[in-house]
Amino acid sequence: MTFYPKAFIYDLDGIITDTAEYHFLAWQKMAEELGIHIDRTFNERLKGIGRMESLQLILSLDPSASNLSVDEKEQLALKKNEYYLEMIERMGPKDILPGIEELLHANKQHGIRIALGSASKNAKHVLDLLGLTAEFDYIVDASTVKKGKPDPETFTAAADALNVPYSECIGIEDSAAGLEAINSANMFSVAVGDKAHLPNADYLVAATNELKFEEIINQYNQKKAAN
Numbered sequence: 001m002t003f004y005p006k007a008f009i010y011d012l013d014g015i016i017t018d019t020a021e022y023h024f025l026a027w028q029k030m031a032e033e034l035g036i037h038i039d040r041t042f043n044e045r046l047k048g049i050g051r052m053e054s055l056q057l058i059l060s061l062d063p064s065a066s067n068l069s070v071d072e073k074e075q076l077a078l079k080k081n082e083y084y085l086e087m088i089e090r091m092g093p094k095d096i097l098p099g100i101e102e103l104l105h106a107n108k109q110h111g112i113r114i115a116l117g118s119a120s121k122n123a124k125h126v127l128d129l130l131g132l133t134a135e136f137d138y139i140v141d142a143s144t145v146k147k148g149k150p151d152p153e154t155f156t157a158a159a160d161a162l163n164v165p166y167s168e169c170i171g172i173e174d175s176a177a178g179l180e181a182i183n184s185a186n187m188f189s190v191a192v193g194d195k196a197h198l199p200n201a202d203y204l205v206a207a208t209n210e211l212k213f214e215e216i217i218n219q220y221n222q223k224k225a226a227n
Contacts, residue, residue, distance in 0.1 A: 012118035014174035026083035048175025050148040098209035106213035116157035149177040152185035
């Protein structure tokens with residue numbers, strides 16, 4: 001007998017679409033105005049965490065930035081967000097990552113609820129640009145939780161809103177912080193990326209086009225049987 005989960009909870013950046021490049025370029029532009037250089041290797045540390053946490057990591061590269069006031073830091077974060085919003089306006093359905101529309105369709109076919117669990121305050125706007133908002137039953141973003149990833153609240157808040165037990169949820173992530181959040185919530189974790197960065201996933205694939213519904217369900221059932 002095959003058991004199906006009651007909810008899939010998707011991360012946004014790196015799973016539904018790749019806005020990570022725009023985040024990097026926006027942070028880089030903001031940082032360069034302060035005389036701070038960040039590269040793509042450093043950017044890996046920013047994935048999956050909130051805006052102010054990201055800013056703090058960038059400012060830590062320059063000892064003189066430690067004297068900035070809370071208001072000055074908030075202004076810098078706002079400036080970064082303005083750069084990001086300008087960049088993403090060119091996005092559209094063409095930017096949905098491979099395999100995602102098929103997976104969402106399979107969720108719907110099997111009556112599985114669909115939620116978004118994103119660290120971005122712009123998550124709803126990005127879904128609007130992609131034409132996917134109607135696919136989601138509930139959206140959790142940075143403005144709706146008190147604790148960001150790796151705290152599990154992003155995922156537990158989605159499950160609570162859908163009235164679904166955590167053990168009957170599947171979370172999909174591409175960041176170490178997001179994966180930790182899913183595992184901490186005692187949900188079945190699906191990760192997209194490199195095993196070296198995501199060693200604790202219940203199921204790992206290299207890219208979104210490998211997110212096949214039946215195989216995810218197969219892996220989900222194997223873990224249930226093992227437990």
